[in-house]
Structures are given as structure tokens and as C-alpha cells.
Amino acid sequence: MERKNLKNTLIYTFLVLIGSTGYAQNSDSISLSPKVKHMEPLYIDLVRDLGARKGEKEFNLGSDFLNTNNYREYAVLAEYEFAPIDRLGLEIETDFSFYDKTNSESQIPENKLDKLILSAQYSFFVSPKYQTTMAIGYAHEFELTDFNSYDSAKFVTGMVYKPFFVAAKKWGESFHTLIFTGPMMSHNFDETYTSVDWQINTSLHYNIPNTHHFIGVEFNKEVVDSEFEMTMRPQLKLQLNEAFAVGLVAGFPIDNEKEKFSSFFRLIYEL
Template sequence: MKNNLLGMFIIAMSFHVSILSAQVDEEKINQIKDSLYISAVEKKSGKPKVLHAEPLYIDLIRDLGARKGEKEWNVGLGLTDNQSFDEYLALVEYEWAPIDRLGLEVELPFSFYYPVNGNQTAPNNRLNSLKMAAQYTFLVSEKAKTSLALGYIHEFELTDFNSYNSDRLVTGNVYNPFFVGAKRWGNNFHTLVYTGPLFFHHFADNSTYTSWQVNSNFHYMIPGTRNFIGVEFNKEFQKDDFDMTIRPQMRVEVTKQILIGIVTGIPIERENQRFSSFLRLIYEPGH
């Protein structure tokens, strides 16, 4: 009897040790994969570059420390639940790096509206603007795993589709200089701040006003993958008004060149906007 119990105990301990060993081996494999992925991004020929997780809703013009020849297509689809109408978003953007550390982008954002809750009216459908942007990474510190960049976005605001024949096509400008600072902590934790003023100029009444964006981000890259989970805190200040939307998100690698980003928007105060969702399809051609 004692021998049987001893044998069962030895078998159980061996099984437990084998499970622990497998877990340790998996952790080591994931660490190796992380190191290889980071090395593949950072150790290519060209100027130094630090791998950072890029937010999915208010994304960057190009990777921080971009290298000449990098390029990317994005297609975005979103839905925002407002008090009196639903807003369906769509965007197409192309970004590329003509030289090391300089990223350029062209974006076409669309909005389509549908009245709800018995309302008979909603804003007219439109191509919101033609957005053109540039971003230059002026500091890359491999030792501190930190990158800093300055950029500028210019938007030519456009009239709605129904007014193309009777109104001016360009209705205003938006001027948006911005700053980006990012740091990676170890291999998997990423933080980033994206901030700057937006200066609006509407041609119809020659009015101007200013708002400030402060977007802080935190992401955790899943060990052994390019996938991550994280959150954006999109904050906007305008005169005496403050709005913030919390956007939990995740990115999933489908193939080596295709990734999908999924975002949920949760406003802290439901003045007009309620919950929202956003899907981003990312295609990275080989370079």
C-alpha cells in the first residue's frame, strides 16, 4: 500500500514538474520571439529605430523613427451613437516615408448620418476634409527606448455632398501642429503621448476658434506576437469645456502584412455622443 502511494506521489510530482517545465519553456520561447521581433524592427540597416505600439484611433502619421521606403494603407470603419442621429465613419489613408525619420500621410475621412429616436433631420453626408500631414522624429534613444517627434496636419474642410453645385467646395481650414513622445518599458509595455492645438478657420463667417488635444496611451504587447491590448485617453479642451473619451482597443495580426485594430469608445460625459466603435484594417506592403 505504501509503495502504491509513493508511486502515485512520484507520478503526480513528475507531472507537475513537467507542466512547470513546459510553462517555463513557453515563456522562454515568447521572450526569444519578442527579442527577435524587436531586433527585426530596430536592427535593420538605416538610422536607429525603437519599436513602439501605435494607437489605433488617433494614429501616428508614420512609425516613430520611420525608415525610407516604409509605407502603409489604412481603411477605417466606425459607428458613433449620438442622441439624435447615428454617425457612420469611413476613412482611407496612405502613409509613407520618403526619407529616414520623415513620415507623410494623405487621408480622406467620410461621415454618413442617419436620424434616430423619431428625429426627422440629421447632418448631411460628406467627405469631411482632405487631410495632409507630415511627422519628423527628431530624437531616437535606443538606450532609453524613447522617441520624440514633431508633426503638422492640415485639413481642407469640405462642404457636404448636397452642396457641391451651389456652395464653395472648401469651407475652411484646420491647422494642427503636434508633438509625440513615446517610451517602451522592457519588451512589452508601451506608453505614448500625442498632443497639440487645433486652429479652426471657417470661411462662411470668417470665424476662428482653438481647441487642444491631449491623447495619452498605454499598450501591452502580447508576448511572442505582434498583437497588443491597450487604451487611449482622448482628451479635448476648448474654452471652459472638457471632453474625454476612453478607447479600449486591441490589435490582431492576420498575416505578416495585414493587421486588424478594434476600438470601443466610452465618453465620460454623454452630452451628445454616446458609445462608439471603430475598426481599422492595416496593410503593410513589403519594403
């Protein structure tokens, strides 16, 4: 009888362990909200991954070089983004701009901490079945005065209000498309009116199979003062390890007579 009871006890314990393991695995899968891995543009990047999961964090450093008819612009940015809850991404960004004349008669902007941007993005539709994600968001820009005017002018010179919509789809195993669009409402404190421009950014990316590297192109389009402007930005992302990635972008103006060739570099660190 003792052997029989011991045998029954062992069998019962084994079955309980199997059941609890299966339950733990199911619980882990249930605890993770659905998410589709989309390739994110490198120049006009998103607040956080579409379908962000609670606890995700990322830090970015970027540098931008722009050549115009009158001056060269060197810009540096720093971004910190995180997801406090599933599907919600928050971001804080600072941009510095420095200028250099292309000729002695050029009038150029002053060097400055260009702007402070606070952004939020919520993925309201995430469908692994259709490999599609859609999100809405808002970015609030504080435009700041130049370094030389800190003592004699307002520190904040204006605001830019930027609600936006994002839709992305994965096609098969490697191709990704995305659209990022919305109005840009600029209010300069020295003026009595608010100007409204539009941005319509589209992108196509190819994820190299069995890697986290991708190549692609962004088409950054804006309607500014009723004039259409577009810059094409081919790009490459190299995933160095699980945490670090590097993004390289070139800019070619298509319908923008003021700008010439530009380049952009982004260092990405996922915490």
C-alpha cells in the same frame, strides 16, 4: 614552391572573403537608422511609425460608428502613409461621413466627403538606449461641403491647422506609453475668427510576448470651447501575417454628454 604559393593564395582569399562578409554585415547595420518599436494607438494613429525608415509604406481602411443623442454617424476613412527619407513620415487621408436620425425631430448633418488631410511627422529624437522616441508634426485639414451642396456652395468650407508633438516610451519588453498633443485651430470661411481647441491624447499598450498582437487603451481628451471632453477607447490589434493587421476599438464617453457608445475598425496593410 607551387604548393606553398597555392596554399598562401587560398588562405589570402579566405581571409578576404571573411573580411568582406563582415564589412557587408557592418554596412547593413550602419545603413539602418536607429528605431524603437512602439505600439501605435489605433484611433488617433500616427502619420508613420516613430523613427520611420526610408521606404516604409502603409495603407489603412477604417470605419467608425458613433451614437449621439440626435443621430448615428457612420464614417469611413482611407489613409496612405510613407517615409521618403529616414525619420520623416507623410500621409494623405480622406474621410466620408453618413448620418441617420435617431428620431424624426432630430436635426442632423448632411452626408459628405468630410475632409481631406495632409500630414507630416518628423522624429527628432530616437534613443534605443532609453527606449524613447519624440516627434513633431503638422496636419492640415481641408473641410468640405456636403454632397447636396456641390453645385451651390464652396467645395472647401474651412481649414483646420494642427501642429502636434508626440513622445513615446517602451517600458521593459511589453509595456508602451505614448502622448500625442497639440492645438487645433479651426477657420470656417463663413466666419471672421479662428477658434482654438486642444487635444491631449494618451495611451497605454501591452504587447503580447513573442507576437505582434497588443491590447491597450487610449484616453482621447479635448478642450473644446473651454469645455473638457474625454473618451476612453479600449482596443485590440491582431497581426494576421507579416503584411496585414486588424484593429478593433470601443469608445466610452467619460466627460462628453453629447456622445454615447462608439466603435471603430481599422484594417492595416504594410506594403
